[in-house]
Amino acid sequence: MKLAIALRWMRRESRGARGRMLYFTACLAVGVAAIVGVAALSQAIENGFRESSREILGADVSVDARRLLPPQLDEIAARHSGVERTDVLETASMVSALGPDGRARRNVLAQVHALTGRYPLYGDLVTEPAGGVAHLAADTALVPADLLRDLELEPGDEILIAGTPFRVAAAILRGPPQFGFSSMLGPRLFVSGEGLKRAPLLFVGSRVRHRALFALGDGATPGDVKALAADFASIEDAAYLDVDTHIDAGPGGRQSRRRLQSFLGRVALLSAIVGGIGVAQIVRAWLAGRTQSIAVLRCLGVRPREILLISLGHTTLLAFAGSSIGAVLGCGLPLLVDALVPNLVPGGLSVTFPAVAVARGMVIGVGIAVCFSLPPLLAIWRVSPARVLRADAAPLPAPRWIAVATALAIGGGVLGAAIVQSDKIAWALWFTAGFAVLVALLALGARALIAAAGLVPRRRLERHLAHGVAALARPGAGTIGAVVALGLGTMVVATMWLVETRLREGLLAQVPPGAPSVFLLDVQPEQRDGVRAALENAAALYVDEVPLVMGRIESIDGRPVDELVAEERAADSHTADSRTVDPSGAKRGPGDRRRRSLRSLTREQRMTTLETLGPSNRVVAGELWSDPDHLELSVEQGFARRLGLELGTRVGFDVGGKPIELRVTSLREVEWQSFSFNFFLVAEPGAFDGASTLYLASGRLPAADEAALQDSVVADFPNVSVLRLGKVIEQVSEMIGRTAAGVGALGTFTVLAALLVLAGAASATALRRRREIALLKTLGVTRAGVVALLATEFGLAGALGGLIGGAGALSLAWAFLTFVAEQSVDLPWSLLPIATLLCGLAAALSGLLASLRALRVRPIEALR
Amino acid sequence: MPPAAIECIRVTKRMSSGARVLTILAELDLSVERGDSVAIVGPSGSGKSTLLGLLAGLDRPTDGEVRLLGESLGELDEDELALLRRHHVGFVFQDFQLLANITAIENVLLPLELSGADGADERATELLQRVGLAERLHHYPSQLSGGEQQRVALARAFATRPPVLLADEPTGNLDGVTGGAALDLMYELREQAGSTLVLVTHDPQVAERARRRVRLVDGRIVSDERDA
Incomplete structure (x- = not known):
């Protein structure tokens, strides 16, 4: 042809x-x-x-670490033309308004960023009054307008940062955006470098991130940016540095x-x-x-x-x-x-x-x-x-x-x-197989229900219902396809809803009954008794306190870390070519594992000393404190694997300038979700005697009393940060909710498609329907009667789809939550009648809309 | 000498109806010469339409052989049978069998387009003019009367000047006057095309118009008359 x-x-x-x-x-x-x-x-x-x-990173290149940045950064920057540098010290602290009694009131955990240099290098920091960082002096701060509102403050008022008064120079209306975990830590306010020194926030072991931002100017090419970043990354003895460029860094959590x-x-x-x-x-x-x-x-x-x-x-x-x-x-x-x-x-x-x-x-x-x-x-x-x-x-x-x-x-x-x-072919094959099984199950379910409908003694049913039940089983009605489609759509939406709500509930349920609800960070030795008393006064149920010692690994089995780092770098350059690249652009391979171990080797280690291990730790190799001849170290097994540590390995540390060698005598498995203090490295008691030590404390108390405890701790110990678990969970839960809302909205497309399938099936059989409707009208059924008959027919098909989809969603959600999220599940069976009813109504409506033309036809036209 | 237009050699057709097997045609022999016109008559259920279906290759016999223009239909697959019909067979049906979603002229164009004939549009228009539907070219079947629809069907049947024309009760759905006119038209077109006509009817008057009349009863030929 x-x-x-x-x-x-x-x-x-x-x-x-x-x-x-x-x-x-x-x-x-x-x-x-x-x-x-x-x-x-x-x-x-x-x-x-x-x-x-650039505005999101605030720079062309950003270099940051949890320790002081190396002096070579300036030398390297000087070798590249037109490079401007700004330093940001990032830490967290309680900030408060000053009450009429001179004590802190309305305490909020906030991020404090101390600036040295022009800021931001790219983008805007819009303040009221205008002027941005030009307002900053040793005793002033820029504070987000929202935070000022919460604290009932205005520009010109005083704000306490870790108990130190600052004058609010201006309110921040808009600043460089923040993403990911840092954005959940609380509002961000700015002080000057000198200002930060006034507040008791910089001490040995304090949680400070040092960040240097570099701008190359508008004329810089991506090549210039990458070259500068590569030079920073190649600094000897500085594997602990995180170097990001605005080109590759994946700002805002690209992954x-x-x-x-x-x-x-x-x-x-x-x-x-x-x-x-x-x-x-x-x-x-x-x-x-x-x-x-x-x-x-x-x-x-x-x-x-x-x-x-x-x-x-x-x-x-x-x-x-x-x-x-x-x-x-x-x-x-x-x-x-x-x-x-x-x-x-x-x-x-x-x-x-x-x-x-x-x-x-x-x-x-x-x-x-x-x-x-x-x-x-x-x-x-x-x-x-x-x-x-x-x-x-x-x-x-x-x-x-x-x-x-x-x-x-x-x-x-x-x-x-x-x-x-x-x-992805492998994923596509799994998807196809899963889809086939799912459709087969839904179709089987639909077929079984339709067969069951055929067995119902229709004479005993109400007239409309009898017609609807009969229509379900009629050959050529297209019921199975429509029911399967609606079942699929319902399943997608209901599964998303179930998983989201259960994950949110699970977040709270995951917190063990005895877990602390409040964490107190950066407690100085002389503040220990006071903090403990504050917790006890607040009737905290469980009080825990652990020492925190900062140190760096100097040697492993006598080999200096510099030598190990050089060895790792050499191995890294060999494996660079063997990296695999996945479609998301993320590079993974042996090189990445090495970079992680390089960072672990060179970063500041947070360590503790404990007599006995808590319930969230389990020794899986060796024995705790079993070697009377050496100072002992217990290492988390994953960390040990990363650094190649085994039982008997000698690890040399620099703790506040003092060399200490410990011997690994046990490996531990740690349950990180336990919400208690856990460490990669635990030393035997006395191992760090004489070293500068901070303490972490925690307690469990009713949510209503947390604010009072926070206020009293902040008033007496301004440098101590109070982290309330409930607030953090709220933030995470909100994030899950936002994501699930997006997926759920998309899932409704599936339901919409399914309703169109049903309406399409109704429309495609319109010719037959025209005759049926004409016959019914000829036999004396009114138009309202015909509408009721059709609505029952479509409604029953939709209800079947909803029932099957609801059952499928309960099964899928149960499987996901049990096997993937490893969460005990209490499924809401009420979903079944709700899904059945809603789908029935939606189907009746869409079916009737698709049959409007057939409904309007005069009997003689169809029967002629 | 060219082969006969149609030959049936000991053709039997059985069909199952529930548990029973019915013999519709029993060892039937029939030969139709080229250019002849044959009416197959008989009471309802005698196997007339079944025989017509077998002659056109629309159905297959249980036993025996059917030859159309010398070609043994049993040896052809469905596609080859379709091509044979496309080029050599025209049809006229009792219920017209026009395609409802296309116009009168498009219905006539259908076999012309299929056979790849040149000047298809002109030929279709000419045929519809000849059957008196010059004003109805672009009407859909539902907009035409029964007689008009049968005239469109006749124009379609003769569009490719087929060597064989098979007609199943061509006047069965028409009143006497309209049916007579349609029959006149069919014979006129047949004359012009030189087609062999096999016509199934239970109407003796319609049968009388054919040169030969074969009477079927219970799937067997009980009489075979030819005009002198």
């Missing part, structure tokens, strides 16, 4: 198929919109971050964003596949109505494969139209999000045409439509041309290879779409 003729026939096929086309294109458009929308939004977010990456985007992309894929089920349903119903025409065509000499090609061509054109509509909608998503959430990304989203995402969405949309159409199109072979003479002519057998090929098409379509969407 000539192409021109085939195209002409395709055009003719589309006549009189408005309803079919509408739902066909809508089913695909929803899925493609989800796929393109997620990708377009991700791209706009990444562009936004990239364009403002976690990518993981989230990839997950959302996969949820979007699910809506596209649910749309595919709709396509299959509509094509099947369409062919059922075209059986006689196919028989005529075959009688006139059109070969089945020619009819298939024409039908497939028609399907492809519709799929192209639907996918295009979806792509356009998806492209609009970033604009919508930007309008609704203008501050999602600092500097706003940067919306560009997502060409790759559109191409990907179109390929997936058209591919899924074609693959899902093939099995129903197999019916073309089965239509006997003899039907033109006898309506009861027996169907013909389809060639076996065609039957096999079309059956494989759906699997191939899902696999292909998963590969295109994820770029």
